[in-house]
Amino acid sequence: MLLRDFIRESIESLSAFYPSDEARKLVLMLAQSRLGVKSYTHIIEPDTEVPCEFVDTLQTDIRRMLAGEPVQYVLGEAEFYGRMFRVAPGVLIPRPETEMLVQEALNHVHSDSSVLDLCTGSGCIAWTVSLEKPGCKVTAVDISDAALEVAESQPFGDSPRFIRADILDDPDQSVFGTYDVLLANPPYIMDSERAVMRKNVLDFEPDLALFVPDSDPLVYYRAIAVWAGKLLVRGGFAMVEINEKLGAETLALFEGAQLSDIRIVKDFFGKDRFIVFSK
Ligand SMILES: C[S@@+](CC[C@H](N)C(=O)[O-])C[C@H]1O[C@@H](n2cnc3c(N)ncnc32)[C@H](O)[C@@H]1O
Structure with missing residues (x-):
C-alpha cells in the first residue's frame, strides 16, 4: 500500500468523526510515530510504500481511532514540553x-x-x-x-x-x-x-x-x-x-x-x- 493512499483514505474515514484539519493531524501523527516518516514524505516522495509488516498495525490503529480512542492511547505516548511521555488508559x-x-x-x-x-x-x-x-x-x-x-x-x-x-x-x-x-x-x-x-x-x-x-x-x-x-x-x-x-x-x-x-x-x-x- 502506498503511504499517500493510506494517509488519504485514513483522513477520509476519520473526517466523519473529527474536523478534517484534526483528522489530518491525527493521521500524520500516527504515520510519523509508527513509520518514522515526516509529515510531508507522502507528498515529496509519492511512491513511498507502507512496509507490509506495518499494514495490520496501522489498520488496527485506525479502527481504534474510529471508535473514538485518542491517538495518544493508541500510540501509548504523548508529547509534553518537547519530550514523548508514556501514557495508557x-x-x-x-x-x-x-x-x-x-x-x-x-x-x-x-x-x-x-x-x-x-x-x-x-x-x-x-x-x-x-x-x-x-x-x-x-x-x-x-x-x-x-x-x-x-x-x-x-x-x-x-x-x-x-x-x-x-x-x-x-x-x-x-x-x-x-x-x-x-x-x-x-x-x-x-x-x-x-x-x-x-x-x-x-x-x-x-x-x-x-x-x-x-x-x-x-x-x-x-x-x-x-x-x-x-x-x-x-x-x-x-x-x-x-x-x-x-x-x-x-x-x-x-x-x-x-x-x-x-x-x-x-x-x-x-x-x-x-x-x-x-x-
Ligand atoms: C488532572 S490529572 C493531572 C495529571 C498530570 N499532573 C497532568 O498534568 O497531566 C489529576 C490526577 O489527580 C489524581 N488524583 C485524583 N484524586 C486524587 C487524590 N485524592 N489524591 C491524589 N491524587 C489524586 C488522578 O489520579 C490524576 O492522575
Missing part, C-alpha cells in the same frame, strides 16, 4: 496548558530546590522539572496505582520520587518532608460540564483524573492549601492549574488560607487557568 493525556505551568514554575526552581508535584498522573510535570533543572529533588504524589505505574515507567533515567497518597488526607511532614516549590494539576472539571465535553475524553480518559462534584468543586484546592500550609517552606512558591470558571472562588479559597502573593495567571486563550502563591 488510566492516566490523563498531558495537556498543552500544563506546559505553561511548567514553564512558569521553572523560573522558581533551582538546582538545589525541592519540588512537590501533587496529582502527578503520567508524571509529566515532575519529570519535566527534574529534567530541566538537574540536581533539584522532585517528589510526586498520586492516588492512582495505574497512574503511578506509568509515571514510574517514563524512559528518562533518574526518576523523581513517586508516592501513593490521597491528597484529601492531611500530609505527615515526617513522611513527606518540606518543599521550596509546590505544583499541582488536580481534577477540576465539574460533573455538570460533562454535557459539553468531547465524547472521546469522556469515554476514554479516567474520571478520577478529571471530575469533581458540583456540590464541592474546590475540594482538591482546600487540600492543596493544607499541604502547602504544612509542607511548603516559608518564602516557598506554589502554582496550581484551575478551572477557568472558578477563578474568583479558587483565589478566595487560597486568600483565606494564610498564604501570600496570591494571584491568577491566565492561559494563552486569556482564561483564568492558574493560581500562584507564596508562603
